Amino acid sequence: MKKIIIIIITLVLFGSCKKDEPAPIVVPIITSINPIQGNPDTEIAINGSGFSTVVSENIVKFNGVVAKVSSATSSTLIAKVPISSGSGLVEVSTSKGSANGPSFTYIPDIFVGGIESNGSKFVGKYWKNGVAVNVTNGTNNVTIYSIAVSGNDVYLAGYETVGSVKVAKYWKNGIENILSDQSKDAFCYSIAIDGTDVYVAGSEFNGNQYVAKYWKNGISVSLTNGQVSAEAHGIAISDGNVYVTGQEALPAGPLVAKYWKNGIATSLTDGKYDASAWSIVVSGNDIYISGYEDNGVNYARYWKNGLTNALSYNGNNIVDQIDQIVVSGSDVYVAGRQSKTALYWKNGIAVPLTNGSNLSFAHSIFLYGSDIFVAGNEFNGTAKVGKYWKNGSAVNLTNGFFDCSPWGIIVR
Structure with missing residues (x-):
């Protein structure tokens, strides 16, 4: 009888121990x-x-x-x-x-903003990974100069010609936002997004002169007093500061290239020759601006903290066109054109994208990792073909039946 009791107790204890063991941990x-x-x-x-x-x-x-x-x-x-x-x-x-x-x-998304003719009017649109998305219906001529992407939202800035008036606008996901009063000509040249705020740089005619200004969430901020002609071209937001590039005429006539920081102007040229500032990048404590000065010797240039860096191509200092500037570390890239050749400069060294046989333009440049993307177009004998170049290799966006002008590119 004692042996039976001992066996039963042992079994009970053994069974109790098994029940107390933790469940196995299932790791992913x-x-x-x-x-x-x-x-x-x-x-x-x-x-x-x-x-x-x-x-x-x-x-x-x-x-x-x-x-x-x-x-x-x-x-x-x-x-x-x-x-x-x-x-x-x-x-x-x-x-x-x-x-x-x-x-x-x-695989990053590639966004390109611009315009393409439908045979009679220019339509505002963007391409995402080569697929076109129209943002205007082709009733009126539209010009798009800038693109910005924030999250899943796509912004385009430019103007639409309504009757005889050019109306400043930006589009968010295809929905237009009118910035000017539609009674006098106005233009948008650049757009920047900072959090939930939308900044657009441009100019608006006051009945006598063009006023340089920017709009923040649709509210205009004038940078000049309207007594002489002025334009605002590029805009950048850094640490809560608003930087705008452009030009303002002297009373005697020449245009002075300048930028405004929170509305305070800094001249980049002395007013001896016509000059203009276009694109701007703020990197740390450094301010980089692309533009030109028509002094008969050097045309295209960029300024770093106000110091001039002239750009040339094949020994020719008279560069025909200068557009966007971007910076990566100590490297400075600028997109532009000399004669018929689309090109960009890296630290002042020109890199041609086309062979110069057909008229071509490089308007915008974007860096993604070690890759260099440039947006522009090239004439095919019939029309300007919209395209972008990745590390010098062209990718066509349009079929070449009608003119196309891409003005901005973003890769992310």
Whole structure:
């Protein structure tokens, strides 16, 4: 009888010990992802095991950037590729642990803003990865000079000719925002987004002269008093400061290139010759501005903190056109044109994009990693073909039946 009791107690104790053992920890494991490459916002299936069935309990990262998870099972997560995340490992974390999966190849989105003729009128549009999106209906002629992208929102700035009046506007996701009163000519040349604020630089006729100004969320801020002609061309926002480039005439007539910081003007030229400032970049404590001075010797140039850097091509100092400037570290890039050749300069050294046999333009430049993107056009004998160049290789945006002028490019 004692032996039976001992055996029963032993079995009870053994059974109690088994019940007290903790459940095994199920850590996440990634076995595959599909697809393995894609653009921002592409939905990716992450396959494996050990995922939480509660969406919010799964933290997914692409190359270290947190992604939005839309659905979850224990074996599959669906997540969107974060904007500007770049290429790198996919990671899943739960309360139980973390796992690294295969590497994902990030393909950036390429946005190009501009205009294309429909045979009778110029239509405002942008191209996303080569696919055109019209923002105007072709009833009136439109000119687009600038593009900005923030999140999933696409902004274009320019003007629309309504009757005999040029109306300053910007478009957000195809919805127009009228900036001028539509009674006198007005133009928009550049747009910048800072958080939820929209800044547009341009000019508006006051009945006597053009006034340089910018609009913040549709409210105009005049930079000149309207007694002499002036224009605002480029705009940049840095640390809450508003920088605008442009030109203002002297009473005697010559145009002075200048920029305004929070409305305070700084002249870049002395007024001996016509000059104008176009694009601006603020990098740390340095201010870079592209423009020109028509002194008969040097035309295209950029200024760094007010100091002139002349640009030339094949020994020719009279460069025909200068446009956007961008900066990466200590490297300075400027897009432009000499005679028929579209080109850009890197630290003052010209890099031609076309061979000079057909008239071509380079209007905008953007740097993405080690890649250099330039937007412009080239005449094909019939029309100007809209295109961009990636590291010198051309990608056509239009079929060449009608004129097209891309003026801005953004890659992210």
